[in-house]
Amino acid sequence: MDFKSKDRKSIDFTFLILVIALLIYGLIMVFSASSASAHYYNGDAFFFIKKQGLFAILGLFGMWIMSVIDINLIKKFITPVLLVTLVLLILVLIPGVGMEINGARRWIGISSISFQPSELAKYVIILFVANSLSVRKEPLDSFLKDLMPYLMVIALFAGLVFLEDHLSGAIVIAFLGCLILYVAGAKNSHFVALGVAGVILIIFGIIFEPYRMARFTTFLDPFKDPLGSGFQIVQSFYAIGSGGFFGLGLGQSRQKYLYIPEPHNDFIFSIICEEHGFFGAVLLIILFALLIWRGIKIAMAAPDVFTSLTTTGIIGLVAFQTVVNIAVVTGSMPVTGMPLPFFSYGGSALAFLLTSMGFVLNVSRNLEKEEIKEIEE
Numbered sequence: 001m002d003f004k005s006k007d008r009k010s011i012d013f014t015f016l017i018l019v020i021a022l023l024i025y026g027l028i029m030v031f032s033a034s035s036a037s038a039h040y041y042n043g044d045a046f047f048f049i050k051k052q053g054l055f056a057i058l059g060l061f062g063m064w065i066m067s068v069i070d071i072n073l074i075k076k077f078i079t080p081v082l083l084v085t086l087v088l089l090i091l092v093l094i095p096g097v098g099m100e101i102n103g104a105r106r107w108i109g110i111s112s113i114s115f116q117p118s119e120l121a122k123y124v125i126i127l128f129v130a131n132s133l134s135v136r137k138e139p140l141d142s143f144l145k146d147l148m149p150y151l152m153v154i155a156l157f158a159g160l161v162f163l164e165d166h167l168s169g170a171i172v173i174a175f176l177g178c179l180i181l182y183v184a185g186a187k188n189s190h191f192v193a194l195g196v197a198g199v200i201l202i203i204f205g206i207i208f209e210p211y212r213m214a215r216f217t218t219f220l221d222p223f224k225d226p227l228g229s230g231f232q233i234v235q236s237f238y239a240i241g242s243g244g245f246f247g248l249g250l251g252q253s254r255q256k257y258l259y260i261p262e263p264h265n266d267f268i269f270s271i272i273c274e275e276h277g278f279f280g281a282v283l284l285i286i287l288f289a290l291l292i293w294r295g296i297k298i299a300m301a302a303p304d305v306f307t308s309l310t311t312t313g314i315i316g317l318v319a320f321q322t323v324v325n326i327a328v329v330t331g332s333m334p335v336t337g338m339p340l341p342f343f344s345y346g347g348s349a350l351a352f353l354l355t356s357m358g359f360v361l362n363v364s365r366n367l368e369k370e371e372i373k374e375i376e377e
Contacts, residue, residue: 009365012298023354032250033264062355062358071363106164121161122352123352130310140186143187146186147181168324172317180313214229215335219331219333236331238259239274246278248274249275250276266328266337269281269284269329321339
């Protein structure tokens with residue numbers, strides 16, 4: 001694809017290489033991790049990778065469009081898309097409209113073709129809050145007057161996602177909205193109070209939902225019930241431990257053979273550790289770190305408030321989900337259902353992620369190379 005335009009500079013090639021490297025690595029691991037279960041349950045070892053590959057192509061197309069489109073045009077569609085997303089989040093909750101899978105109602109679609117509005121909601125919140133803050137002339141001094149209107153919108157979207165039985169998605173939306181408000185200049189004292197309130201809400205969300213409470217107690221001692229509630233995390237430990245330094249080799253995982261449930265989803269990092277070992281895990285973390293670092297540099301050098309805050313939110317999303325996913329898989333925090341960007345199976349998540357990478361590339365077009373160099377120094 002040609003990411004250049006006659007009247008624009010070229011995109012940040014380093015950032016693009018990192019995105020493509022993570023995408024290719026992710027597709028390889030989705031196939032490796034899913035082939036056994038796909039063959040067993042669907043009679044086709046390529047079942048999941050074909051769907052993931054299709055959404056990867058759609059995502060690359062979206063990335064290209066987003067990298068060349070006029071950013072001012074994006075701003076004009078933020079409010080309509082916000083309202084459409086709100087309607088979709090409500091429709092998901094309606095029986096017969098929203099699809100229920102494994103007890104959660106998060107999808108809209110027909111048969112095997114589905115779409116998660118909560119994935120769209122993450123990026124819509126980023127765009128809405130960033131755009132609104134970019135036209136403000138007053139500082140975010142007052143909690144009730146300045147912050148509360150934003151918090152109400154964030155809470156509305158996070159609340160609807162929470163009702164889908166999608167706690168991790170609700171946490172991500174709340175985190176992204178608050179991150180952008182903080183970067184835009186909201187006071188530390190306001191976020192201390194919000195942090196305390198958020199922790200209390202999460203605790204209540206765990207206590208009053210039996211399966212979440214089971215996940216928390218399992219986190220404290222996963223080997224107490226290794227064949228029941230602790231099965232998934234215990235099998236993850238076995239996968240990570242058996243990988244050693246260099247791993248068993250690509251495609252040689254043992255735990256993917258129906259030991260780790262849906263190994264191509266949230267626990268794909270454990271398969272990476274098993275097949276590529278400590279070396280592969282460190283390499284993956286370095287790739288994510290470089291992508292996040294480069295994205296932060298682009299955000300800091302962005303030519304205006306909107307693009308700076310939006311890029312911050314997009315990179316913050318990648319960073320947050322990466323850290324939480326790896327923490328969960330390694331037993332450092334309770335299971336939350338947080339996907340690993342570029343790697344965990346999920347078509348709509350991958351397509352939206354790649355499209356958002358296009359926005360960052362678009363922002364990088366408007367930067368002088370000297371600007372990023374100055375920030376790096």
